Amino acid sequence: xxxxPQDFFGRIVFIIQKYGFTLLEGAGTTLIIAVIGTIxxxxxxxxxxxxxxxxxxxxxxILKQIFLKLVKILLDIYVEVFRGTPMMVQAMFIFYGSAIxxxxxxxxxxxxxxxxxxxxxxYMAETVxxxxxSIPEGQTEGAMAIGMTHFQTMLYVIIPQALRNIMPQIGxxxxxxIKDTCVLSSIGVVELFFATKTVSGxxxxxxxxxxxxxxxxxxxxxxxxxxxxxxxxxxNGPKDYSLSTTDTLAYTSGMLKYPDKExxxx
Amino acid sequence: MNEIxxxxxxxxxxxxxxxxxxINFSVEAGKVTSIIGASGSGKSTLLRCMNLLETAxxxxxxxxxxxxxxxxxxxxxxxxxxxxxxGFNLFENMNVLQNCKIGLTKVLKEDKxxxxxxxxxxxxxVGMLPYINAxxxxxxxxQKQRVAIARALAMKxxxxxxxxxTSALDPQMVGEVLKVIKDLANxxxxxxxxxxxxxxxxxxxNYVVYMKDGxxxxxxxxxxxxxxxxxxxxxxxxHRFTNL
Ligand SMILES: Nc1ncnc2c1ncn2[C@@H]1O[C@H](COP(=O)(O)OP(=O)(O)O)[C@@H](O)[C@H]1O
Ligand SMILES: [Mg+2]
Numbered sequence: 210x211x212x213x214p215q216d217f218f219g220r221i222v223f224i225i226q227k228y229g230f231t232l233l234e235g236a237g238t239t240l241i242i243a244v245i246g247t248i249x250x251x252x253x254x255x256x257x258x259x260x261x262x263x264x265x266x267x268x269x270x271i272l273k274q275i276f277l278k279l280v281k282i283l284l285d286i287y288v289e290v291f292r293g294t295p296m297m298v299q300a301m302f303i304f305y306g307s308a309i310x311x312x313x314x315x316x317x318x319x320x321x322x323x324x325x326x327x328x329x330x331x332y333m334a335e336t337v338x339x340x341x342x343s344i345p346e347g348q349t350e351g352a353m354a355i356g357m358t359h360f361q362t363m364l365y366v367i368i369p370q371a372l373r374n375i376m377p378q379i380g381x382x383x384x385x386x387i388k389d390t391c392v393l394s395s396i397g398v399v400e401l402f403f404a405t406k407t408v409s410g411x412x413x414x415x416x417x418x419x420x421x422x423x424x425x426x427x428x429x430x431x432x433x434x435x436x437x438x439x440x441x442x443x444x445n446g447p448k449d450y451s452l453s454t455t456d457t458l459a460y461t462s463g464m465l466k467y468p469d470k471e472x473x474x475x
Numbered sequence: 476m477n478e479i480x481x482x483x484x485x486x487x488x489x490x491x492x493x494x495x496x497x498i499n500f501s502v503e504a505g506k507v508t509s510i511i512g513a514s515g516s517g518k519s520t521l522l523r524c525m526n527l528l529e530t531a532x533x534x535x536x537x538x539x540x541x542x543x544x545x546x547x548x549x550x551x552x553x554x555x556x557x558x559x560x561x562g563f564n565l566f567e568n569m570n571v572l573q574n575c576k577i578g579l580t581k582v583l584k585e586d587k588x589x590x591x592x593x594x595x596x597x598x599x600x601v602g603m604l605p606y607i608n609a610x611x612x613x614x615x616x617x618q619k620q621r622v623a624i625a626r627a628l629a630m631k632x633x634x635x636x637x638x639x640x641t642s643a644l645d646p647q648m649v650g651e652v653l654k655v656i657k658d659l660a661n662x663x664x665x666x667x668x669x670x671x672x673x674x675x676x677x678x679x680x681n682y683v684v685y686m687k688d689g690x691x692x693x694x695x696x697x698x699x700x701x702x703x704x705x706x707x708x709x710x711x712x713x714h715r716f717t718n719l
Contacts, residue, residue, distance in 0.1 A: 266530075267530075268530060347560065347562050347563075347564040348564055348565075348566055348567065350528055350560065350564055351560065351563075351564030351565065351566065351623070351626075352566070353528065353550075353553065354526055354528070354553055354557055354558040354560075354564075354627070355553065355554065355557065355577075355578035355582060355626065355627065355630050356550040356551060356553040356554035356578065356582040356583075356630065357550065357578070357581065357582055358550055361581055361582070365566075365577055365581060366566050366568065369568045370567060370568045373568070446610070449613070450570070450606070450608040450609040450610065450613055451608055452605045452606065452608075
C-alpha cells in the first residue's frame with residue numbers, strides 16, 4: 210500500500226493519482242446537472258415569462274380572461290415559492306416529500322435535474338419578464354401594424370432581443386448552478402462536493418482534497434463565463450455593414466455583399 | 476364616390492377622459508387625407524383606433540363596408556390598412572432587408588425568393604437599396620423612416636396611415652421622407668397623414684381635416700381649409716402655424 214507523502218504538493222499528487230478519477234467523475238456529474246438544469250430552467254423561464262407578459266384585453270371573451278388570470282396567479286406562486294426558499298430545503302422537501310405525500314419514488318437523478326431546473330426556471334422567469342418589458346413598446350406596435358400575431362411578435366421580434374439582453378443573466382445562473390449543485394449531496398447525488406468529502410475522509414487530507422476541488426470549480430466557472438461572453442459577442446453581430454449596390458463596378462471592387470447570404474433572418 | 480374607409484360616430488375614452496368625440500369622416504380610395512390640429516387634439520388616437528391599436532369606446536369603422544371593430548381577424552385587417560409611426564418602430568434585431576421581408580414570409584406566407592424580390596423592390600422605391608445589410612441602429616432617422624415606409628408598403632396594403640412621419644426627424648431629413656410620400660400620392664396611393672407640415676399638407680392632400688379637442692372642427696379641400704377657413708378656430712390655428 211502507498212504511504213502518504215509528508216509535504217503538501219506530494220499529497221496533492223498522491224490524491225490526484227489515487228482519486229483523480231473519482232473527483233473528475235464528480236465534476237462531470239456537477240457539470241451535466243448544472244448545464245441541463247440551466248437549459249431546462251431557461252426554457253421554463255421563457256415559457257413563464259412569455260405567459261406573464263400576455264396582455265389581458267377586455268375584448269377577449271370572459272372565460273379566456275379568467276383562465277389567463279388564473280394561470281398567471283399560479284405561475285406567480287411558483288416563482289415566489291422557488292425563489293423564496295433555499296434549494297437545499299427544496300431538495301429534501303421534494304425528494305423525501307414526494308415519496309411520503311404522493312407515494313412517488315422519484316429516483317435521485319430525476320430529483321436532481323428536476324430541482325435545479327425548476328429553481329433556475331423561477332429565477333429566469335423574472336429575468337425573462339424584465340427582458341421582454343425592456344424592449345421598447347414601439348417594436349411590438351410596429352409588428353402588430355404589419356399584421357403579426359402576439360405569438361409571432363414574441364418569436365421573431367421580442368424574444369431574440371430579450372435573449373441577447375439577458376445573456377449575462379443566463380451566464381450568471383449557469384455559474385450559480387455549477388456551484389449550487391453541491392446542495393444535491395444532501396439527497397445522495399455524488400457530485401464534486403460529495404466526491405471530495407469521500408476522498409478527504411479516506412486519508413484525512415481535507416485541506417489538500419479541497420484545494421484540488423477549489424481549482425476544479427474555478428476552472429469550470431471561468432470556462433463557462435468566457436464561453437458565454439463569446440456567445441454574447443456573436444449575438445451582437447457585426448459592428449458595421451457594407452453598402453450594397455447594383456453597380457457592377459462596385460461589385461468587382463469588392464464593396465458589395467448583395468444580398469448578404471449569411472445574414473438572412475431565416 | 477368610392478369610400479374605402481368610413482368612420483361613424485367614433486368615440487374613445489381613456490378612463491373618463493373623452494379623447495375622441497363623435498368623429499365622422501370618410502376616405503376615398505386613391506385620395507390623400509391630411510389631419511391637422513394642435514398637439515393633444517386626438518389625432519394619434521384616431522389613427523391608432525383605425526389600426527386597432529386602441530379599442531374605440533363606441534362607433535364604427537367601416538373598411539369596404541364592414542365594421543372592423545367587430546372583426547374577428549385583426550391581423551388580416553392590419554395587412555390591408557397599415558401604419559407608419561413617428562418613432563419608426565423598426566425591428567432592431569433585423570437588418571433593413573429582414574425588416575421588410577419578415578411580414579411577407581411570416582404574415583403573408585410568401586416564399587422566401589418572392590418575399591426578397593418584393594422587399595428589394597420597395598426598398599429601391601424609397602432609395603434604401605444600398606443599405607439592405609444595415610441594422611436600424613446604424614441608420615439616420617430619415618433612413619429609418621424610409622425603411623419603415625418600405626416595410627409597410629411591402630404588405631401591399633390598400634391604405635396607409637401616417638402618424639407624424641417627420642416629427643422625430645432633424646430638419647434636413649424631413650425632405651427625403653416627404654418626397655417618398657409625395658411620390659406615393661402621385662401614384663394614387665390612399666393615405667391618411669397626420670402632419671404639422673402645413674405646406675406639404677396643402678400640396679399633397681385632396682382633403683384636409685382639422686381636429687380640435689377631440690372633435691373634427693372643420694374639413695374640406697386644401698383650398699377651403701388653408702385659403703378660406705370658415706371657422707375662427709381654424710383661422711387661429713393656421714395663423715399660429717404660419718407665424719412660427
Ligand atoms: N394611453 C393613453 N392613456 C390616457 N390618455 C391618453 C393616452 N393616449 C393619449 N391620451 C390623451 O389623449 C389626448 C389626445 O392624445 P393624442 O391622440 O396623442 O393627440 P395628438 O396626436 O393630436 O397630439 C391627450 O390629452 C392625451 O393625453
Ligand atoms: Mg400625436
